[in-house]
Amino acid sequence: VHAVPSILKNLDLVEQSDADVVIIGRGGGSIEDLWAFNEEPVVRRVASFSLPIISSVGHETDTTLTDFAADQRAATPTAAAELATPVLNDIHLTLANLTSRLQTTMLNQLNTRKELLSKLEKSGIFVKPERMYEVYAQQVDQLRLKLMQGMQQRLHLAKQQSMQFTHRLQLVSPEQLLIQQKQKLEWLHKQLVDSNQNYLQDKQIRFQQLVEKLDLLSPLKIMTRGYGIVFKDGDIVKSVDQIEEEQPIEIRLSDGLVNATVTAKNKESL
Structure with missing residues (x-):
């Protein structure tokens, strides 16, 4: 009973911190030693706690009212720590899923642009031959602008996701694991930037080839040879x-x- 004020005081301090999850508990003992976790003020405080809270009081066979008021119960303090710490494989899986989704989005955008370029190549000659080159040039400029804006938006989103995962790893991982994951994120970020740059460069070359092809097909160009x-x-x-x-x-x-x-x-x- 004498531990009740101390428990309530420490819960108030923790709630004002930047903690992600809280573990409330103690080691094994007699029912009298654990009775503070059955007191109404403690149980009500746990039930109304604003942060996720895990109850781990006594041994596996011990049960207190805080076990029912908490968001999660753990049989032992070690089990509580395991519940509060994310699994490394889950982080790897999340990174892999995000990378796959980003690649799929980029491929879909690439296929869409290819279809649009194919339509441009198959378009007929306009009635006014001197205006044909103008129309194609405007379409090429607009397409190039959309591609650049789309790639910039995706690069910005990838950077934000990279920063968010780096921050999460800093909060929940040991120092050595943090270094390894940060290096991997930096490598993925570099690969993404290089891929975007290569993609944009290829598109620029393709645009230039299309412009040159259109110029060769222009009736005005043909007429300069005596036609x-x-x-x-x-x-x-x-x-x-x-x-x-x-x-x-x-x-x-x-x-x-x-x-x-x-x-x-x-x-x-x-």
Whole structure:
């Protein structure tokens, strides 16, 4: 009974600290020695405690009211310590799951961007050939901006997760284990950064190749080699059957337009 004030005082002190979990208990003894843990003030204080609390009073065969008021009961103080300390394999499993989820997200984003690039490559030539390059260039710029923003957001999230796990390891792990886990986290972080940089570099190269390909396919580029596009009444002429003699036509060259009149036509078999 004399231990009740001391127990209540120490519970108040612990509740004001930054502890994650609290163990209340003592070693074995007679029922009189353990009776303080049956007193109403102690039991009520344990039941209303704001932090997770584990009761470990006496031996495995001993039972007190705090065992029922606490969040968890442990047969011995050693068992209580094991309950309060996370298993290393659980931490490894959590890290592996987060890494797998991040890789899956990145692969999904990559596949989405590949599909969009495939659609860009298969798009037809616009009616106004001089505007075709502009549209593709805008799409490439927008896609590149979205990719960069997405990679930056994922890198920021990975850094936050890395910092959170480092902090948790510092709270619950021995010093040597903390050093090993911190080194592993730093290695994973470096691998993630290197992977992101390589991914972005590959995409930049792919974008440049696409721009060069689009430039080669541009009608304006082809016309600089001596070719022209013939128009009649604003429509592109694809066959001599579309025009008649004495009809006016326009010929678009790389540096301007030529107005002409058909004086003769001769259809050839290719």
